[in-house]
Amino acid sequence: MRTAGKLFAALAIAASLTTVAAGSALADPPSGVTPASTDIVGVGSDTTQAVLDQFSTDYNTFLGTSTAPHLYSWDATGSSPITTKSGATSIARPNGSSAGITALNNYTNATVNFARSSRGPQASTPTVPGDPSSDDFVAFAKDGVSWSALSGGNAPANLTTADLLAIYTCSKTNWNQITDIPGYTGPNATIDAYLPQLSSGTRSFFLKAINGGSTAATPGTCVESYLPEENEGTDSVFASDANAVFPYSAAHYIGQVYGGHHTSSSDYPGSLTLRNINGVNPISTTNTLNPSFTRTAYGRLVYNVVRDSEWTANGGSNALQNIFGTSGWICTNTTAAADITSYGFQTLPAGACGGVSHT
Structure with missing residues (x-):
């Protein structure tokens, strides 16, 4: 299960x-x-x-x-x-x-x-x-919205928009189906796709961004029914899930990790690390929000x-x-x-x- x-x-x-x-x-x-x-x-x-x-x-x-x-x-x-x-x-x-x-x-x-x-x-x-x-x-x-995964887990460092849409609409449910990332050979392991709770603006924005920006993608039945609090990688479901994928505010992540800001012990990425989309890193070389990322469809006000x-x-x-x-x-x-x-x-x-x- x-x-x-x-x-x-x-x-x-x-x-x-x-x-x-x-x-x-x-x-x-x-x-x-x-x-x-x-x-x-x-x-x-x-x-x-x-x-x-x-x-x-x-x-x-x-x-x-x-x-x-x-x-x-x-x-x-x-x-x-x-x-x-x-x-x-x-x-x-x-x-x-x-x-x-x-x-x-x-x-x-x-x-x-x-x-x-x-x-x-x-x-x-x-x-x-x-x-x-x-x-x-x-x-x-x-801000910019990217995705996160367990450090040392099965997810690659980068996914494309097409990959993310396929994952959240369930046309790709196994890491071995991710074949468009150079240097990555995914293991035979089921992807565990999570979304934040229903009132989350990050959830709403992410589902639109992966679907072209106008209308939100409809999550498929393979998407986990459990809805973690957004920007909280400390949720126990992520503790050892090598196959987890979870949208994450890049600005909030930078504030938590590099700014030392979090409102509670749970307001932290835990073992989740922020990943690239379409080869663009959301974090700059000086650990700030990358302008090249926020100029893409994943940048938001x-x-x-x-x-x-x-x-x-x-x-x-x-x-x-x-x-x-x-x-x-x-x-x-x-x-x-x-x-x-x-x-x-x-x-x-x-x-x-x-x-x-x-x-």
């Missing part, structure tokens, strides 16, 4: 790590702190939770004694339910981009102000600008999603714009830029950071 289960110099990395270390991020709001009803509070994506935790620490330090709304972010996993801020409705902790966006749409700003998302808008997302029910996807960094009516309130002069907008703290502050790099992501140029997507 099968197991259930752009290029930066090294100096810049060191500078980033030093900056971040000055105010270490904490998972969830700090112990003993209940965000005020007027604070900006978010939920959702596992992939961006660690950098948002760091943003929260550094932005609130930046505000100092100011009475302006502070920033807080609840992680994807942990105890549940949660009371996100003073006076809020208690809710089940949203785990993943889609779950965060659902919470944003199901509750008011008395409970949730933004959703972390590692995917862009989908057909099911309200995306009509000016519609009070519309969601605005506000970009803040770039990551977002904070807000309600359009609140994003445009007061002519765009509001707390959300002050944090997430093109002239806001995340897009203009050097500490925020250092946080983005330190956590493995690529910064976006002026104008792109804070840019809004509706379709």
Whole structure:
């Protein structure tokens, strides 16, 4: 039975790590702190939770004694339910981009102000600008999604898009069927293909990327029914599975391994290592996110999603714009830029950071 289960110099990395270390991020709001009803509070994506935790620490330090709304972010996993801020409705902790966006749409700003998302808008997302029910996807960094496998296992160092699609749609189920990788002769061993949990933005993006980018591939029946938490190679199903294949955020992996950032003991690759796609390594020679990889179909923007009516309130002069907008703290502050790099992501140029997507 099968197991259930752009290029930066090294100096810049060191500078980033030093900056971040000055105010270490904490998972969830700090112990003993209940965000005020007027604070900006978010939920959702596992992939961006660690950098948002760091943003929260550094932005609130930046505000100092100011009475302006502070920033807080609840992680994807942990105890549940949660009371996100003073006076809020208690809710089940949203785990993943889609779950965060659902919470944003199901509750008011008395409970949730933004959703972390590692995917862009989908057909099911309200995306009509000016519609009070519309969601605005506000970009803040770039990531790439690759795949991972057990160090020393049966998987090759590289797979093509065609291979990945075949694996996840079950037209290739054995490593000896992978015949297009130079120098690789796969053993007679069944491939164990895993996907993250259903609300995962990484899952959604990966299935689209391997299928040409427009519609998601439908996983075949050979794909494992067990759905590990994304970006957690420490799950016991991976401990000794020489045949495991699992999508993984390259930025999150770099932040975990080379930046030393993880929100819990389980938020780590464990024995999984990141692999190439179409011969392109997601990690550069300086252990940062490889621009050559993020320029492929596997590069993606990551977002904070807000309600359009609140994003445009007061002519765009509001707390959300002050944090997430093109002239806001995340897009203009050097500490925020250092946080983005330190956590493995690529910064976006002026104008792109804070840019809004509706379709």
